[in-house]
Amino acid sequence: MDFRLNEEQQMLQDTVARLVRGEYSFEKRLEFSETELGFSADFWRQLSELGLTAVPFSEELGGFGGGGVEVQSVMTELGRGLCLEPYLQSVILGGGLIGQAGNDSQKEQWLAGIASGELKAAAALQEPQSFYNLNDVETRAEKSGDGYVLNGRKAVVTGGHCADLIIVSARTSGDSRDASGLSLFALSPDTAGVDRRSYPTIDGSKGCDITLNNVQVGADALLGTEGQAAEVIEYQAGRAVAGLCAEAVGVMEMTNELTLDYLKQRKQFGVPIGKFQVLQHRMVDMMSELEQARSMAILAASVADSEQNDERRRVLAAAKNVIGRAGQFISESGIQMHGGIGMTWEYNFAHYAKRLIAINHQLGDDDFHLERYASLLQAS
């Protein structure tokens, strides 16, 4: 049993860490966040030049052939920097969906671009009514000539505002919430009838809602077998969940470091406030929650790329549940112990705290994953 990263993995993590430390100061992040793009094009290019956007892709695509642990290393460091780049949306989720469902020509067309960072993908899987259930899809894709016509609305597509390629889930048959009858389509946001409404998100990032109004796509836009997308979506959402868990661990490391520093440095009643037992215990609880979260992020990374089965499903649901609960506890405790200063825009802590809450609203909160886990409980 050995939980250490191997030499290559460690080098990978160190590379990302150095890059983030050098390029992603808090002040710069605020600037990136306020641009229309919502992140740093320059940092994205550097991730690409160092081969980091290619980590999960095969070597033919210029990739690293990395699995869950490699992706985890990258995501944790991006979390520490509170980085805004669409790594999760494009590299992990977008690249994953095409890699799993796409045919050879589709992979050839898009994967190299995603791996090099030149093409940014986003997955539009949620809808206004779907409440984290990715099978709850009302967007319809009707056969029309050689292709399809899409109608519907996709909700809260993080990273969708800047995506060059949008992967949309739509129903080719079946009723709302049926697993069968779901299909995936890859389309350009410039296609006639696609309307994006972009907005900032509470954590300083950006996203969009997408209206599809009689959007005509060719048969070559269909990713995978018609009506059989639910399994692909579930599997790739699972990889993204593992990525989010790893990111959250990086965010929590920072919240805890900042809070501990503050407890040592802030004086009231003539002593550092860290001398007060009630605050000491709360800090200890924050640390325990982080370690619980870290354990689950490691476990999630270990199954992220393994074969789908109930054990993988359970682990990923458990991990996201722990991350959601730990994230909220740490976010709220850290704000409380900082007092007013922990609530100000000018100080970095609040932005980390907001990211932790936001992560709980991506791909299912702790309640959603608790229910999912409960539905998979084994009798014995």
Add this chain to the structure above:
Amino acid sequence: MNMNYTAEELAFRDEVRAFLDEKLPADIAAKVKGFRRLSKEDHLRWQKILCAQGWYATHWPEEYGGVKWTPVQKHIWDDESCRYGVPRSIPFGVNMVAPVIIKFGNEEQKQTYLPRILSGEDWWCQGYSEPGAGSDLASLKTRAVRDGDHYIVSGQKTWTTLGQHANMIFCLVRTNTEVKNQEGISFLLIDMNTPGITVRPIITLDGEHEVNEVFFEDVKVPVENLVGEENKGWTYAKYLLTYERTGLAGIGISKAALTHLKQLASRRLKNGKPLLEDPSFSQRIAKVEIDLTAAAISNLRIIASVEGGGVPGAESSMLKVKGTEIRQAINDLARRAIGPYALPFVEEELTMDYDGDFLSDENAAPLSAQYFNNRKLSIFGGSNEIQKNIVSKMILGL
């Protein structure tokens, strides 16, 4: 034991309802109920209506234009006004500095300031906290040095709520550095337009400009602006804080927020059914509603205990902790109820005059921001840790 309102109290409640039905502007109530931002003008417009009714200054004696309500009547007002969507009263003038002026100020100060608070001519803010003096308020460092018929004030105050609207600030300042912290503090009334005062906004994590820093650089304050005696300010400050603490539990606000949450959960869908019918979510709501019921009765017990006069003691600290935990739990559930829509932060949807399409449910827009903003509840007015210290010392004798 009788937990019912008397016939007189019921009649008073009807009177309150009739007044609110008739006089509360619909646009203001809609903003309050939708958790939208209120302007200074909104507050002043409502204050004028309340003053015309004689119901603005509920802590003041009648001779100064106050209204003589019993604690139960005040409670009825609080309960009904929250239910109707009455704007939170800005307490710094009417409920904070005024009681101090009435009890410790001289006749001239009463004649000068009280009418201007009633008329809305003066908007007060509070100069208590400093960067180095938060929970340990008595360690404050802003200096006031006597120079002839003036004090020269230098230093910095922070977390000054709505200081951007204020033309007056009441400050705790240090007038003696030779004695114990608490014994060298004085209570000064300062005109914000005096040269040397700078107000700088503090933007909070939800993008809101609610609090400020106030800098004092050799600010000349006439000695007649001293309230009571020099170096006795700490006594006055503590007197004021008892007024601040009552009401911080926010029972009425929680009731209104819970109503909003249940409406929200009946509209949002989970697997095609209203979230309110989801077993686990409805149990979460049930739990907070039960906690609120208990806290509301605790609140009434405290109110009944001071019906004969006086102000509540350390029990109100206990209630502040419980009450703020409940408000935060309701905000947490509201944010959870909108699922992925907790992420979008569409600031223009937070203003009332926005006339575009709402991204989601029109009520979803402010909920994440509100959750983050209300993390302040367990920090301000004496953090919940400090409140527990008070209970531990004053009630338990530990």
